[in-house]
Amino acid sequence: MSPAPANAEVTAVDTTGRWPLLLLLVSAIKWLVLSGVLALIASIQLIQPSFLADCVVFTHGRTVALTETAFIYGWGANAGLAIALWVLGRLGGAPLRALNWAVVGTIFWNLSVLLGLVGIATGDATGVGLLQMPRYVQPVMLVAYGAIGVAGVLAWLGRRHECTFAAQWYAVAALFLFPWIFSAAQVTLFWLPVRGVLQAVAGGWFAQGAWTLWLAPLGLAGAYFVVPKVTGRTLPSYDFAPHAFWCLLVLGAVTGGRHLIGGPVPAWIASLAIVACSLLLFHYFVVFINLRGAFGAGGTALKLVAFGLGAYVLGGLVDAITAFRGVALVTQFTHVDTAQEQLALYGGFSMMIFGAIYYAVPRLTGQSWASAALVRGHAMLAMLGVTALVVSLTVAGWIQGHELLDAKVTFADIASHTRFWLLLAVAAQAVLLLGNLLLLVNFCWSACRACCPAEPADSVAFRQPAAMEAPAS
Amino acid sequence: MRNAPLFFLGLFVALTLSWAGTVLFADHQLGALAPYIDDSDPVNPSYPPQQPGIAARGQLVYADLGCASCHTQAVRRPDFGSDQARGWGDRQSVARDYIYQTRVQLGAERLGPDLTNLAGRKPSALDASNLMKLLYAGQGAMPAYKFLFDERAIVGEPADSRLMLVGRLAPAAGREIVPTERARSLVAFLLSLNNTFEYPEARPVAPEAPKKEEGKK
Numbered sequence: 115m116s117p118a119p120a121n122a123e124v125t126a127v128d129t130t131g132r133w134p135l136l137l138l139l140v141s142a143i144k145w146l147v148l149s150g151v152l153a154l155i156a157s158i159q160l161i162q163p164s165f166l167a168d169c170v171v172f173t174h175g176r177t178v179a180l181t182e183t184a185f186i187y188g189w190g191a192n193a194g195l196a197i198a199l200w201v202l203g204r205l206g207g208a209p210l211r212a213l214n215w216a217v218v219g220t221i222f223w224n225l226s227v228l229l230g231l232v233g234i235a236t237g238d239a240t241g242v243g244l245l246q247m248p249r250y251v252q253p254v255m256l257v258a259y260g261a262i263g264v265a266g267v268l269a270w271l272g273r274r275h276e277c278t279f280a281a282q283w284y285a286v287a288a289l290f291l292f293p294w295i296f297s298a299a300q301v302t303l304f305w306l307p308v309r310g311v312l313q314a315v316a317g318g319w320f321a322q323g324a325w326t327l328w329l330a331p332l333g334l335a336g337a338y339f340v341v342p343k344v345t346g347r348t349l350p351s352y353d354f355a356p357h358a359f360w361c362l363l364v365l366g367a368v369t370g371g372r373h374l375i376g377g378p379v380p381a382w383i384a385s386l387a388i389v390a391c392s393l394l395l396f397h398y399f400v401v402f403i404n405l406r407g408a409f410g411a412g413g414t415a416l417k418l419v420a421f422g423l424g425a426y427v428l429g430g431l432v433d434a435i436t437a438f439r440g441v442a443l444v445t446q447f448t449h450v451d452t453a454q455e456q457l458a459l460y461g462g463f464s465m466m467i468f469g470a471i472y473y474a475v476p477r478l479t480g481q482s483w484a485s486a487a488l489v490r491g492h493a494m495l496a497m498l499g500v501t502a503l504v505v506s507l508t509v510a511g512w513i514q515g516h517e518l519l520d521a522k523v524t525f526a527d528i529a530s531h532t533r534f535w536l537l538l539a540v541a542a543q544a545v546l547l548l549g550n551l552l553l554l555v556n557f558c559w560s561a562c563r564a565c566c567p568a569e570p571a572d573s574v575a576f577r578q579p580a581a582m583e584a585p586a587s
Numbered sequence: 588m589r590n591a592p593l594f595f596l597g598l599f600v601a602l603t604l605s606w607a608g609t610v611l612f613a614d615h616q617l618g619a620l621a622p623y624i625d626d627s628d629p630v631n632p633s634y635p636p637q638q639p640g641i642a643a644r645g646q647l648v649y650a651d652l653g654c655a656s657c658h659t660q661a662v663r664r665p666d667f668g669s670d671q672a673r674g675w676g677d678r679q680s681v682a683r684d685y686i687y688q689t690r691v692q693l694g695a696e697r698l699g700p701d702l703t704n705l706a707g708r709k710p711s712a713l714d715a716s717n718l719m720k721l722l723y724a725g726q727g728a729m730p731a732y733k734f735l736f737d738e739r740a741i742v743g744e745p746a747d748s749r750l751m752l753v754g755r756l757a758p759a760a761g762r763e764i765v766p767t768e769r770a771r772s773l774v775a776f777l778l779s780l781n782n783t784f785e786y787p788e789a790r791p792v793a794p795e796a797p798k799k800e801e802g803k804k
Contacts, residue, residue, distance in 0.1 A: 164725070367605035380613060452696070521669040
């Protein structure tokens, strides 16, 4: 055991940020579970179309929109912001300020996500991917996001050290850029809509930007913070990290055009995206080199980050491959697209964030996780679920893509040929949901224990740094 | 990254570059696309035709029900996919086809057929009563959308708009099934999807003579 002073692992950042950040995290995990339930319904509908079909709220298109919205704006935003604020506070070296703003922002953000979901369920969905929420909630979300982001910006501006770290760049970039892409997309799609297919171009730009300029940097902020902290080593080839950062920011949002290959838009949009996808490999390569220390010994937190890192890099590679026109011909409009999205959002982003949560929460509460078994259980189920989901959807999509190319194969045939793999995807969704329920239980349990002060003997033991790590599995 | 203003400026420039490069430049290129006007046709001189109001409303129903999660609305060129061989359209979709649409729904997945040219398919396109029945009863992987219809007792004469159903689906004696306003708008939108006219930009770039496999009935 490390001979470090008992309280070194819990700083003033953690004690002042405890309740605001735990509020963000509990909201996030609650939406994650809800989105898992909806995803399960949507995946069952793919093999059994009549499932809940008579219920207008759960018609397949709406279930898909609800799943995606709860996942991105419920889980992704809340959890990513919590981790970003915590990382900025920790690396800034001073307690977070303006946290009352963050609490108000969190409450309004989550109320507007709830209102947005109710809006989608009752017929106000916009039909634009990743931006399905009715336009009446979107301005509120923008303001709420700003209120949460204030704490992050203050932490960055008031930092104790002049020099900055990669985790800070990614966190600040995500905090700063989301309001811009969100408002630009709203204006061009809903308030002053552009004409015709330009809506598809603007929608594609936003969907890609939400991933590459917002969610991916949030996940990377967590990973760039956790990996050196847990391994206790400096990051290799760190000099390249700024290049990787700017590479992602400049090229990231341009890659969205690959979904429009062969579509009724100017061909240069797709060509630009294909080139950008290949150039972006530099970013993935550097991130992999920087964080390769994650693939080694370490607790569950590091294992999850390592899995997330692997999925993130693999996702970048797959993006570049499927962007080529010859491959896109098969994969376009199939389950492969969904698989790629899940690989990025679940395998990459969520896993890195899970890892960061397992690292951060013991420090925020000042105690270790309530149950080590639940931590291990969640990590195992999450890794198993994501792998099964991505593999099954990829195979299903590959079969679907080849059969779509043959005009003689009917949709009924395609459905029957992909049925087994879609069943496997249903099972994977169930596994993921179960895992996330374990996380919710464990999180609430841990937060409750932080409410009622633990026995004095306990707290000293728990504050040993080694005890703060999620248990090794 | 010591210089905070420079850092934020860099972020902003990176974002603006991607937005201006894709959205603004595409808008500059396509934002002013005009229809072709055929003065010899007094009824509907514009190509593509203007969307009737009920079809524009129907497109919002299409968006809200998430039809685009299974259906696309873009036919690709003949050498790229089997779109035309499947009879979804005789030519590729071009930007001009969409200029009047309120909420363009190109779609991302094909679990069902493409709908770009649903009302213009040859030899026989579906008509309103086919579409109503399809929505009410579902078919294959497409679920039934019964919530778009009302079942009610016949008072006086049966309604003109009632669905003519037979067999298992038929309502009990003295009752009828009529489409709601939303169903009517949706069907009006689906029937407005017709791209049977030619544009110069929609012709294949290099028409190679032997590539003639449109022998599909």
